[in-house]
Amino acid sequence: MGKRKYVVGMECRNLLDKAVEKRLFVKITNKDNNRWEMYKSRFVAVEGNRIALAQPIPEPDQPPMEAACGQTIAVSFKKGYNKCLLIARIVGHGEHEFDDGVSAPTVLILRPEYVEKLQRRAFNRADAPPGDPIEVTFQSVDNDSPKWQGVLSNLSAGGLAVTVPHSEVPDLADDEQFTISLVPLRDQEALQLHGRYRHASPTIIGGKALLGFQFMGLDISEEGRGALRRIGRIVSVYQRHKPISRHRELVKKR
Numbered sequence: 001m002g003k004r005k006y007v008v009g010m011e012c013r014n015l016l017d018k019a020v021e022k023r024l025f026v027k028i029t030n031k032d033n034n035r036w037e038m039y040k041s042r043f044v045a046v047e048g049n050r051i052a053l054a055q056p057i058p059e060p061d062q063p064p065m066e067a068a069c070g071q072t073i074a075v076s077f078k079k080g081y082n083k084c085l086l087i088a089r090i091v092g093h094g095e096h097e098f099d100d101g102v103s104a105p106t107v108l109i110l111r112p113e114y115v116e117k118l119q120r121r122a123f124n125r126a127d128a129p130p131g132d133p134i135e136v137t138f139q140s141v142d143n144d145s146p147k148w149q150g151v152l153s154n155l156s157a158g159g160l161a162v163t164v165p166h167s168e169v170p171d172l173a174d175d176e177q178f179t180i181s182l183v184p185l186r187d188q189e190a191l192q193l194h195g196r197y198r199h200a201s202p203t204i205i206g207g208k209a210l211l212g213f214q215f216m217g218l219d220i221s222e223e224g225r226g227a228l229r230r231i232g233r234i235v236s237v238y239q240r241h242k243p244i245s246r247h248r249e250l251v252k253k254r
Contacts, residue, residue, distance in 0.1 A: 005082075006116055007114060007116075015084070016046075016051065017046060019077060019084075020043040020044070023042050025078075026043060026053065027040060028040075028053070029073065029216065029219055030073045030074070031217065032066065037063075037065065039062075039065050041107075044096050045096050046111075047108065049110065050110060051088075051111055054104060055104065055106060069092060070090065071089070072089055073087075073088055073089075073220070074088075074219040075088055078120065081119060082119060083117070083119075083123065084118075085116045085117075085219050088109035089109065090108065091110050093107060116225065118228060118232065119232065122235050124156055125156045125161075126238035127238065129237075132186075133151040134151065134182060135152075136151065137149050137182070138150070139179050140177070141177045148170045150211060152182060153210060155234065156235055157215070157232055159198070160213055161212045162213075163203060164211060166207055166209050169211075175197065178197065180195050181193070191230070193218065194215065196216055
């Protein structure tokens with residue numbers, strides 16, 4: 001995921017018109033106080049220079065999205081081998097009537113001037129390369145919370161997983177949000193990310209547990225989108241390490 005890939009002009013208009021025609025599913029990201037929230041929605045209709053999205057659906061125990069006019073949100077959807085990302089401003093609310101006579105509430109966004117494409121392979125998990133362990137530090141966004149550390153197991157543009165000894169597994173709440181820091185490649189600057197805790201599971205490595213985190217909020221700022229592009233490049237490096245390490249293992253067995 002090297003250079004930025006933007007879709008502009010008529011190509012952008014056609015891309016979004018087709019997405020609306022197919023009523024593709026979308027993910028909406030917005031910030032509520034100090035927490036990032038993600039909601040599921042879909043394209044519904046084009047209304048002049050506005051695009052109607054279905055009223056976002058909250059997950060269980062998630063508060064409804066407060067879609068205020070003037071608010072900026074990030075909208076992403078899958079198209080072919082790419083994940084398409086746009087930043088949009090909410091300009092109103094509406095009601096859309098479908099062909100069968102059923103109507104549903106909508107959120108209206110201003111048609112964006114461009115869409116950025118990220119290769120979907122960057123969202124495939126890549127195992128951390130062999131060699132020196134890559135340390136990951138994570139801390140709850142709540143004030144005065146302790147810092148925890150683990151070792152990177154895998155990474156993608158969607159999230160990461162770390163291993164920690166069973167005796168040191170922190171007591172984390174599902175969907176708790178964290179700031180996450182790691183140096184993914186030697187001599188690089190640290191990545192500063194935001195994510196939520198998703199799960200803990202045992203690993204095939206004795207005495208350790210695997211903690212999974214999903215990245216949040218990276219798609220709504222230029223800094224965050226830069227981090228996504230950087231992670232895509234890092235994932236490519238990790239993926240190239242994998243066949244090399246396997247080849248070395250086969251040579252040792254001979």
